[in-house]
Structure formats: structure tokens, C-alpha cells
Amino acid sequence: xxxxxxxxxxxxxxxxxxxxxxxxxxxxxxxxxxxxxxxxxxxxxxxxxxxxxxxxxxxxxxxxxxxxxxxxxxxxxxxxxxxxxxxxxxxxxxxxxxxxxxxxxxxxxxxxxxxxxxxxxxxxxxxxxxxxxxxxxxxxxxxxxxxxxxxxxxxxxxxxxxxxxxxxxxxxxxxxxxxxxxxxxxxxxxxxxxxxxxx
Amino acid sequence: xxxxxxxxxxxxxxxxxxxxxxxxxxxxxxxxxxxxxxxxxxxxxxxxxxxxxxxxxxxxxxxxxxxxxxxxxxxxxxxxxxxxxxxxxxxxxxxxxxxxxxxxxxxxxxxxxxxxxxxxxxxxxxxxxxxxxxxxxxxxxxxxxxxxxxxxxxxxxxxxxxxxxxxxxxxxxxxxxxxxxxxxxxxxxxxxxxxxxxxxxxxxxxxxxxxxxxxxxxxxxxxxxxxxxxxxxxxxxxxxxxxxxxxxxxxxxxxxxxxxxxxxxxxxxxxxxxxxxxxxxxxxxxxxxxx
Numbered sequence: 001x002x003x004x005x006x007x008x009x010x011x012x013x014x015x016x017x018x019x020x021x022x023x024x025x026x027x028x029x030x031x032x033x034x035x036x037x038x039x040x041x042x043x044x045x046x047x048x049x050x051x052x053x054x055x056x057x058x059x060x061x062x063x064x065x066x067x068x069x070x071x072x073x074x075x076x077x078x079x080x081x082x083x084x085x086x087x088x089x090x091x092x093x094x095x096x097x098x099x100x101x102x103x104x105x106x107x108x109x110x111x112x113x114x115x116x117x118x119x120x121x122x123x124x125x126x127x128x129x130x131x132x133x134x135x136x137x138x139x140x141x142x143x144x145x146x147x148x149x150x151x152x153x154x155x156x157x158x159x160x161x162x163x164x165x166x167x168x169x170x171x172x173x174x175x176x177x178x179x180x181x182x183x184x185x186x187x188x189x190x191x192x193x194x195x196x197x198x199x
Numbered sequence: 200x201x202x203x204x205x206x207x208x209x210x211x212x213x214x215x216x217x218x219x220x221x222x223x224x225x226x227x228x229x230x231x232x233x234x235x236x237x238x239x240x241x242x243x244x245x246x247x248x249x250x251x252x253x254x255x256x257x258x259x260x261x262x263x264x265x266x267x268x269x270x271x272x273x274x275x276x277x278x279x280x281x282x283x284x285x286x287x288x289x290x291x292x293x294x295x296x297x298x299x300x301x302x303x304x305x306x307x308x309x310x311x312x313x314x315x316x317x318x319x320x321x322x323x324x325x326x327x328x329x330x331x332x333x334x335x336x337x338x339x340x341x342x343x344x345x346x347x348x349x350x351x352x353x354x355x356x357x358x359x360x361x362x363x364x365x366x367x368x369x370x371x372x373x374x375x376x377x378x379x380x381x382x383x384x385x386x387x388x389x390x391x392x393x394x395x396x397x398x399x400x401x402x403x404x405x406x407x408x409x410x411x412x413x414x415x416x417x418x419x420x421x422x423x424x425x426x427x428x429x430x431x432x433x434x435x436x437x438x439x440x441x442x443x444x445x446x447x448x449x450x451x452x453x454x455x456x457x458x459x460x461x462x463x464x465x466x467x468x469x470x471x472x473x474x475x476x477x478x479x480x481x482x483x484x485x486x487x488x489x490x
Contacts, residue, residue: 122477123473123474123476123478125473125474125477128470128473128474129470132466132473135455135469136469139455139465141452143452147453149451152454152455155453
């Protein structure tokens with residue numbers, strides 16, 4: 001079998017770390033824990049990530065790139081803003097169900113432990129792949145007259161805060177139903193909140 | 200031998216004539232060129248003589264927008280153009296009205312437009328003369344750019360033209376090139392008050408320099424200044440859609456500028472601006488000379 005490239009190996013480490021952070025908590029999980037779980041030496045793991053903070057930042061960039069790539073596919077489709085909202089909600093909830101550790105990491109670790117991310121992840125630098133696609137979605141929606149022009153963060157907070165909140169409730173096992181069952185209503189609510197007055 | 204020029208006006212405010220008069224070496228220019236007719240300079244033939252029969256000249260300069268029913272000197276301007284255009288070596292559209300229609304394309308006259316273009320759409324009216332055309336857009340025309348182009352034509356130098364027949368020598372650049380506010384642009388700091396040295400006007404104040412073709416910040420006006428250097432946003436006056444509405448406001452959609460720096464892909468722009476916005480450069484947030 002061909003040896004995994006350095007990038008592939010880094011991805012494997014990040015995915016394993018994500019699982020452990022999700023199960024054991026970010027602060028309780030150490031670099032030796034991650035190395036042990038992968039069957040590699042601690043020294044070898046340090047060849048890939050020099051510290052846990054660096055690993056933490058690389059993980060958020062990885063998640064942002066993953067979701068950004070999914071959103072980009074939606075942005076590139078020739079469909080209405082209303083349909084795009086439905087697609088974005090679908091992919092976000094699907095990711096939360098199939099790879100819950102990704103969205104959990106974003107909500108529980110990235111947003112809750114800013115001190116870890118303050119150097120190197122200022123502002124939205126480490127989530128720019130994801131945020132850029134949301135910006136492109138908003139900008140095009142307004143330009144085509146489908147969405148109402150407003151402050152970016154007012155719209156961003158409404159969209160992402162809502163999705164994040166639902167995933168949080170899902171993670172807390174508060175929701176009586178699976179996330180899929182909420183896609184239609186939530187997409188419609190977001191569309192109604194963002195659409196232009198003419199539509 | 201002097202090159203013979205004919206300067207005629209369609210729908211015009213005289214702005215290009217006045218700008219031309221600011222050319223610093225006008226006396227030298229008039230040693231090398233002569234006007235068989237010019238609206239404001241004493242010249243060989245009166246307007247009535249010019250419009251009634253053909254008089255030999257080398258270059259036809261057209262200022263102002265053209266309309267089917269617009270009269271000048273008792274004749275339709277279109278007929279005067281047709282009297283000269285087949286015989287001159289070159290036709291130079293002087294200013295944005297003559298090139299793209301400018302503000303006068305909104306006039307009530309029939310089919311008001313530039314000589315070859317209505318905004319960026321080429322019209323049929325004079326399309327058969329396009330190989331003779333050199334466009335010097337601008338509101339007003341930059342005197343140095345007009346005169347330098349005329350000298351290049353006089354000397355038969357090769358002019359490389361862009362898709363609107365504008366000399367690339369002057370119009371391949373953007374007005375952003377040479378802007379003294381580059382630090383503020385790079386770090387996305389608008390923070391501007393009109394007339395002040397501080398701040399980039401692209402983000403909030405409507406500056407169109409990053410997507411406007413021109414040399415205003417390379418070849419300064421009156422040899423000393425430009426709009427952006429003086430604290431005024433670029434209005435995009437060399438471009439087909441000039442004047443856009445709301446010249447002092449940056450058109451944004453959910454906070455994202457609708458018009459981005461020329462040829463910069465939106466994703467690349469948004470990613471870069473996200474990075475630079477994350478940093479606060481305190482030096483750029485306050486007055487440079489603060490005492």
C-alpha cells in the first residue's frame with residue numbers, strides 16, 4: 001500500500017482529534033491521547049502539529065474549508081436564493097447528523113475558547129472559506145433582487161445563529177425529532193426573514 | 200508642417216475645451232498644430248463656413264454627445280460629421296460624452312449617444328468609421344492625455360488601443376494606480392472625511408478608482424493633484440456608464456461592494472478582505488499628524 005502523503009496523514013490526525021475532543025472534551029484530551037489512539041508515537045505526531053493550539057487552529061480551518069466547499073457547490077448552481085437557502089440548511093444539518101463532531105467543534109470549542117484561537121485566528125481568518133461563501137450567497141441574492149439589502153452581520157447572525165442553535169438543541173437531545181424533519185420549516189423561516197419586500 | 204485640426208461640438212458643456220486650455224505648453228502645441236476651426240479659439244474658418252462646405256484637415260476632434268436632431272451652426276451635427284469623417288486621417292472623441300454619451304445621453308434629443316458607443320453598446324450610426332477612431336474619454340478630458348495622443352498621431356506612432364479605442368498608454372492602468380491612499384486601501388480603512396489626507400474612499404465613499412481605467416494618479420491634473428489625492432472619490436468618469444447614480448456612496452449588497460477592483464475574482468477579494476479586516480492598524484485609524 002502506498003504511504004499516505006503528509007497532508008493525508010495530517011487529515012487523519014485532525015479527524016481522530018475531532019472524535020476525541022467530542023467524546024472526552026477539548027481540555028481533557030492531550031497530544032499523547034491522540035497519538036495513542038492513532039497508534040503513533042508522540043514525537044511523530046509533533047512532526048505534524050507542533051502544539052495542541054496549532055492543531056486546534058488547523059482543525060477549524062479544515063472544517064471551514066469542508067463546509068465552504070459544500071456551500072460553493074450550492075452557490076455555483078443556477079437556482080433561486082430560496083432554493084439555495086434550503087440547500088444550505090440541508091447540508092448543514094446533514095453534516096451535523098453524519099459528522100456531529102465537526103459542527104460541535106465549531107460551536108463548543110472554536111466559539112467557546114477564543115483564548116486558544118486569538119493568535120492566528122483573528123476575526124474570521126480561520127473560518128474565511130465558509131464565511132466567504134455566505135457573503136457570496138448574500139451579495140448575489142441582493143444584487144438579483146431576491147434578498148433585502150441589510151447589514152451583513154444582521155443577516156449572518158440570523159442565518160447561522162439559527163442553524164447553530166438548532167444543532168445545539170439537537171446535540172443536547174432536546175429536539176423531539178431528527179434534524180431532517182426541520183429543514184423545510186427552518187428554510188422557509190430564514191427565507192421569509194431575508195427576502196426582499198418585493199418578493 | 201502644422202497638423203490641421205477641426206474641433207466640433209455636439210451636446211456639450213464646453214468642459215473639455217476648458218480642460219484643454221489648461222495644457223501647460225499650449226503655445227508650443229499651437230506651433231505644431233493649427234485649428235481650421237475651434238469653438239473658442241480664433242481660427243481660419245467660422246462655424247458657418249465649416250458646416251456649409253468641406254475644408255481640408257487631418258484630424259477631426261468631436262466634443263459632446265451626438266443626437267439625430269441636434270443642430271450646430273444651422274446644420275445637423277450628424278451631417279457635419281459626415282461631411283468630414285470620410286476624408287480626415289483620424290477621428291478623436293474628446294471626453295466621455297463624445298465617447299460613450301456621458302451625461303448628455305440622458306438628454307431629450309433623439310438617440311443621444313457617443314460617437315461610436317451608447318454606454319458600452321456600439322451603435323451602427325458611425326460604425327463604418329471605427330478604424331479611424333481614437334477615444335479619449337474623461338469628464339473632462341485630461342489635457343496632457345489629449346495632447347500627447349495628438350502628438351503620437353502627428354508622428355505616426357503606433358497607438359495600442361483597448362476595446363473602446365482608448366490608447367492603452369493611458370487607459371490600460373486604473374486610477375487606483377498611483378493613489379497615495381494605498382495603505383488605507385490595503386487594510387480596508389475608509390474612515391475618511393472629505394478633503395482629508397487620511398482614509399481610503401473605496402469602502403464607503405463611492406471611490407471608483409480600483410475599477411476605472413485612467414492615469415489620473417500617474418499624470419496629475421494641473422501637474423499637481425488628482426481627485427483622490429485631494430480627498431475626493433474617483434467618479435469613474437472615463438467609463439461607459441458614467442455618471443452612475445449616488446457618486447458619493449459605495450454601492451453595496453449586504454455590506455459587500457457591488458463593483459470590485461478590476462479583474463479581481465469575488466472569492467479572492469472577500470477572502471483577502473476578511474484577513475485584512477481582522478487586523479486593526481492603529482496608525483491608520485487616527486489622523487496622521489495629530490497634535
